[in-house]
Structures are given as C-alpha cells and as structure tokens.
C-alpha cells in the first residue's frame with residue numbers, strides 16, 4: 001500500500017482554492033474509485049467520513065486504488081455555506097465547468113480536469129440533506145447514452161446504489177432531470193460525459209458534523225468498495241432502508257404547498273404512505289391551518305426541508321414514489 005497526497009491550487013480570480021487530493025494505492029490490479037465530499041460547503045460530515053476512510057483503507061485496501069477529495073468547496077466549508085462564496089453558484093450544477101468563466105466555473109473545470117486524469121472507474125460523491133431525513137443513495141439518469149450502452153450503465157448505477165445498503169432513490173424522470181441541470185451535477189456529469197458509474201450518497205443534516213451520518217457513510221462506502229472488489233466487505237443493509245414494494249422509489253416534486261406558512265409534517269422520514277394520506281399541514285403563524293399536503297401516489301418520505309417557513313408552491317421535502325406510479 002502506498003499513500004500519497006497533493007494539493008490542487010485553483011485560480012478563483014480574487015484568490016486561490018487549495019483542494020487536497022489523497023491517493024491510497026494497493027499496488028495490486030483493480031479499479032480506480034474516486035470518493036468526493038463537500039461539493040456543497042455546508043455539508044461537512046462527508047469531509048470527516050473521507051478522512052476516516054483514508055485511515056481505514058491504509059489497513060484494508062486489497063486491490064485497485066482509491067482517490068479521495070475531502071473537500072471540493074473549501075471556502076464554502078469555511079463559511080458553512082452551500083454555494084461557492086465567490087459567485088453564489090451551486091457547484092453541483094456546474095460540471096464540467098469552463099476555464100475562463102466565473103469562479104465556480106473555474107473550480108468545476110479544475111476538478112473535472114483532475115478527475116479526468118485518473119481514468120476513474122467509479123465515483124462516489126458524499127452529501128448531506130436535512131435534520132429530518134433518512135440516509136439514501138441516488139441513481140442518476142444516463143440521459144446522454146442510448147440503447148444497450150444506457151441499459152448496461154443503468155444496471156451498474158442501480159447495483160452501486162444497492163451496495164450502499166441504503167434506501168435507493170432513482171432521480172427524476174429524464175426531462176425533469178435535464179431541466180434541473182442534474183446532468184451537470186458531479187455524479188451526473190461523470191455518468192453522462194465519462195459514461196462511468198457514479199453514486200451520490202446523502203446522510204444526515206447540513207451545517208454540522210453529524211457523527212451518526214459519518215458512520216452511515218463509512219458503512220455505505222465499505223459496501224460499495226466491497227462490491228467492486230477493492231476490499232473484503234459485504235453489503236450491510238441499513239436499518240433505515242425502506243424498499244419499494246415494486247421496482248425502486250423515484251424522486252418526485254409532488255409534495256408541495258399551495259399556501260405559504262409554517263409546515264408541520266404528519267409523517268416521519270422513512271414512513272411510507274398511500275394516495276390521499278395527509279403528509280403535512282401548513283399553518284399561519286397564529287397556528288390556524290391553511291392547507292394540507294396530500295400524497296398523490298404511494299410512496300415514502302425521504303426528507304423534510306430544514307426550514308419551518310414554506311413559500312407557496314415550494315416543495316416541502318423529498319419523497320420517493322413507486323417507479324411505475
């Protein structure tokens with residue numbers, strides 16, 4: 001086993017970003033897996049999870065190599081804010097970036113160039129969601145691929161997500177996936193531009209290092225790396241995992257309010273529901289009910305938004321609906 005580390009220095013206009021890149025190489029044949037975290041600056045549990053993975057791999061990596069990027073947005077981490085502070089852009093909609101553009105575009109381009117240099121086989125990107133969420137794995141849409149190429153990659157994406165042991169959530173349908181710029185997320189760009197499998201893991205809340213979430217990420221990463229043959233490790237099914245009765249859950253935007261107000265969920269993350277069930281109630285600040293959010297199809301609550309106040313028309317959380325629903 002050989003461990004090396006370097007720093008990427010990226011010109012951001014006013015200053016430079018310094019991103020650590022760590023390589024743990026077994027010096028045996030096997031895949032190259034990249035693990036990234038903190039593309040959203042306030043999602044800090046992944047930073048700690050990557051550090052822990054680095055240490056653990058030094059005694060446990062048997063094949064291939066793992067390339068670790070503990071923070072893709074160090075200034076965002078320092079300010080505990082989601083976006084790239086220099087220009088307020090969401091880095092996770094900026095890939096593959098552009099060299100002459102805004103700071104976030106330069107950052108994305110430099111990260112992309114660095115990733116391209118590894119000839120990576122798989123990428124896993126660590127995120128956090130909200131205080132009211134269960135951990136989950138997101139399956140991207142290979143919208144740029146067609147026919148057999150897409151079917152083969154789709155199957156690999158689902159297998160990766162299954163190996164995390166977490167609840168599996170397929171992304172929005174193709175048209176919404178593209179409209180929301182998700183093919184320009186880090187995982188989405190790896191899937192659609194490198195045609196390589198990538199996985200997004202979401203665990204725990206934003207803004208803090210949540211030690212339970214760090215543990216969940218460790219377990220999920222070991223399941224994924226074990227499935228790829230880099231370590232000896234089986235899949236550990238999380239006790240938070242919720243299976244769809246049919247196919248997989250698909251991310252949906254259907255849980256929205258018609259009125260602005262205080263949103264009070266009726267269910268907890270991880271609860272399943274039938275059509276017509278009240279997911280939550282919107283009240284005014286005096287406590288009077290204004291609206292109910294009802295389920296339109298069978299599904300599962302994955303997360304509720306962190307904010308108490310919800311604007312009219314706003315999505316109140318992430319729900320998964322049955323794939324064919």
Ligand SMILES: [Zn+2]
Nearest residue numbers: 040043127128
């Ligand atoms: Zn995120």
